[in-house]
Structures are given as structure tokens and as C-alpha cells.
Amino acid sequence: MWQYASRRLLLFIPTLFLATIMVFALFWIVPGDAAMMLLTGDEDGTGKVTTADIDKLREKMGLNRPIHIQYGAWVWDLMKGDMGTSLWYKNPIIDDLKERFPVTIELALLAILMAFVAAVPLGIISAVKQDSKIDYASRVFALIGIAMPSFWIGLLTIYALAYGLNWLPPLEYATITENPLLNLEQLFFPALALAFHDMAFTARVTRSAMLEVLREDYMRTARSKGLRERTVILRHALKNALLPVITISGYQFGRLLGGVIIIESIFVIPGIGLYLVDAIIHRDFIVLQGVVLLAAAVVLVLNLVIDMLYGILDPRIRYS
């Protein structure tokens, strides 16, 4: 196990390192730099800046140094927990992220929970009663869920809530520590809208994983020793089928993060997604850089955790 874990960890570090290079390079190709953007910002000073001003600010911000030094300084600051200061909000980015990250994670976890609670039973029924009407209906549901763009689901949810229930997303956001009940009320529908795609996907994966397990010899053994059908399905089949389902869902987390951006901006939830969209509108590339890197780091760490768990749960993985 240790060998497997250390090998996996050794792959993780260079990958994270390459991700920082990619994110850095992406924003390096932006026409103009942060100094120019600060001085020629939307609201003041367009046309009133001189090159001398820009040069002075560049020197202050260290933008006149060679590119590899800038990259090194950036990574060094990152390791110290300093992600720079937002051009638009004028706040240290790390502080903003600390405030917003838990909101996004709560929304994402709630969505994953909803997706699992609904999708796993659906997938099981679908596989056990293969080619029945229920199976057909759940497969159609899965296809529909995967094809529906998340912003449309979000809009339809808002429409249904506003029209049917006369409920609109509240303007003031309450955190879970301030007011747990209001917080849950606020996040319930956004999470549901977010969960829809995952629900469809997870149901599909559960179905195929179950179908595969149901064909195994040990299923026949379990039945022939007289176990109840329920025990056979839940204890012997589901336990084995759930592993790939959890893994694949974990890898889907990146896609979920994409959906979070859209859902947060539709329901006005002050998480990372809304932060990112605001940063794009105000061309705040330093925030953008930070958020993109954070997303990559979250995905990489999650993949690492999944691989480790998989190694613990399924010994075959360790030796291959």
C-alpha cells in the first residue's frame, strides 16, 4: 500500500506544478498587464495615464522582472498563502476565498448528496428490472438529465418557484452558522437544480455497474445458498457496484464545479462561482487566476484522495 501511495503522490506533485505553469501562462498572454488594467480601469482615468505612470506601477508590482522570476515569485507567494490582491475588490484574494469557498462546497456537497439519494435507488431498480418499463423510464430520464444545460434547469426552477410557489431567491445570503434553517432553504433549490445532471449521470453509472455485478458467479452462489433477494441485491451486489460509482462521481466533480458557476450566478449565491463571474466582468485577472488554480487544485486533491481510497478498498488496484 505504501508503495502505491507514494507512487501516486509522486505523480500528484509534478501535475500540480504543471497546472500552476499552465494557469500562469494563460494569464501571461493577456494583452496588457495588471498595471495597465489598474490604471486604465473602467471607471476612471481612461486616456489620462502616461507611460511613466504605468512604468512606475509596473516596477512597484514587479511586472518589469523577467517572466520566470515573476512565476517564481508568484508560486512562492502562493506557498505562503498569498494569492495577491484583487484589482476590483481591492481585497486580499485569499480572504475572499476563505469566505466564499465554504459556500460553494456546501452547495456542491448538498447537490452530490441529493444526486446520490435519488440516483442510486433508481439505478438499482433499473438494473434489477432490466428492460422493464421502470428501466426504460429511468434511462430516458438519465438521457434527458444529461442533455439539459444547467443554466436552463436553473432558469426553469426559478420560473417554477416564482410562478408556482411565489418564492424568489432571497437577496441577503445567510451562512450556515448564522441561520442554518434559512441557509438550507436558500440552498435547497439551487442544489436541486445543480444535482439534476449528476442524478441522471449517477443513475446511468449505477445501472451499468449493477448490471455487470449481477452477472458475476458469486451472485448465483449467494442466491443458491438461499439468501433473500433483498440481501443478495443490497449486500452482495450493491456493495461491489458502488465502488466504481463513487469513483466516477468523484471524477465528475470538476464538471460539477462548472455547473456551480452557472447556478450560483442564476441564484445569486455568494460562492466561488459568482466571484469568478464578477471577476470576468470586471476583467480582474488576478482573481481569475486564483480561482482557476483553486479549482484545479481541488480537482487534483480529490482525484488523489479517490485513488488512495480505491487502493485501500480494492487491493487489486495496488498491485497493478
Place this chain on the structure above:
Amino acid sequence: MIDQDTLGASTPSNRGALLLTQTVRSTRWVVTFSRRKPLGAIGGIITVILFVVAILSPVIAPYDERDTHGDYVHAPPGSPGPEARFLLGTDALGRDVFSRLVVGARISLYVGVGSVLVGITAGFVLGIASTYAGGKIDMTFQRFVDALMALPGLIIALAIMAVLGPSLNNVIIAIVIGMLAPVIRTIRSQVLSLKELDYILAARAIGASSKRIVFWHIAPNCFATYLIMATYYLGFAIIIEASLSFLGVGSPPDVPSWGGMLTRASQEHLKTAPWVGIFPGLAIFVVVLGFNLLGDALRDVFDPKLRGRE
């Protein structure tokens, strides 16, 4: 070899006959396919309709998609207009939603086909090249793919759009980069398993060069994968384009993209004029569903190993 010789020697008359048999054969294939895979056939029909609408959009659209009709703001679907009925109503500026949808099909298809052609072809070339280079080059390159893979498709596309600014071709670049990593991975695993097959060994044994093996034996066998991935990623590209435009960084505002039609402006009027938001979303949904159905069916037909799985 023999086949090529007979083909080369064919006279114009039997070339015509050959074309005829080929047409008959492919028609028969389509009929069998539709009978065995009714859902796939529905997907195929949706795809064909999309292409026809996109090509004929100037003929189909009753109004110019940019024409504003001040007297007909938020006209409900089916209400009479100055020239023709507003089949799907009008938006906040009195523009015909149906005409915008029809022209929007062209935008979606342009971005979709563009991204798929560039992205999957590039993924194909890079995937095969990296696998064949092997060793340290492959190892290093795959770490880059790992890093790219960690960046979620929509997030990387958003960042690229923020950097490049809104334009249709920039959307294609953003989508291509967003889809490149998983495409390279899929091709790579396909090539790795093909490489182990006996016929590659046989080709090598008779002295075929690496170049010949890649072009004549590996690449053609990845064609089915190419087709299947193209179908799926068409849907992916259309959704990402719509999402980007929805967030205001995709297609320029004057382009009637399906996602752009759903932006804040239509959200605010959701209660009074829901059709402005509902129809573009429905169009995206139906088209993506069509591509997925077609992709599923094609995968089943081309890859017997996966038959019966999801």
C-alpha cells in the same frame, strides 16, 4: 491490393455501377440501423434537421433576426406581426424569437462542428503521436494532459474567453482547449490496446515502418472512436458555447446564440415573457439529446464489446 487494382482499372460505366451499389449498400445500412436502434435513428433525424435548418436559415426565418419591432415587445407566441406571425413570440426588443432560434442553429452548429473538427483531430494526432513516441516524451506529455485534465472544461473555457475577448472563433479555441485532455486520453488508451493486437505484430514482422503502421493500421481503426467522440463532443461544445454566452463572455452580443438569448435580459422577464427563456433552452436540450442518442447508438454498432452497457 487486389481491390485497389480492380478499382484502378474500372471503366466509367462500371464505376457508375459501383457508385449505385455503394448507395444501395449505405441506404440498406441506414435502414437496418434505424430498425435496430430506433432511439439512435431519432437522434439521427434531429441531427439532420439541425443541419437543414442551419443551412436554410435565411429561407426559413420569417424575419431578420436583428430587426426590432417596437410595437411588438414581448408578443406572446403565435401573435400576428407586421409580416408574418411571431411563431414563438418576441423578446424585450420585439425581435422574433423563432427567427433568432433558426439563425442561432447556424451559430451553434458552426461552433460545434468547428470545435469538434479542430479539437478531436488535434487530440487524435497528439494522442497517437505521444503513444508512438513512448518513453520519456510520452510520460512528460501525459503529465501535461493530467494538469490540463484537472482544469474543469467550463472553467478553463471561461478563463480563456476572459483573456481573449468575445468572438465566435475564440469560443472555438476555448472549447477545444477545454475538451483536449479527455480526448487525448481516450485516443491514447485506444491506441495502446490496438498496439498489442496480433495484426500490428504481423505488420511489424513483415517489416512495416512505424509510419506505415500508424497511418495504415492504427489510424483507420480509430475511425469509429473518432466518429463516436465527434457526436458526443458536438453536444458538449454546444452546451459550453451556450453556457459561455449565457454568462456574457461567449458569442458577441449581436450574434443570436442560443445561450446568449437566455442571458440576464430574458431572466428578468421570465415571469411576464417566459417564452423568451424557454424556447432557446428547449432547442439546446433537443439538439444535445439528439447527438447523445446518435452517439450511444453508433457506439453500440461500432463497438460490440460495449453492447448492452451504458
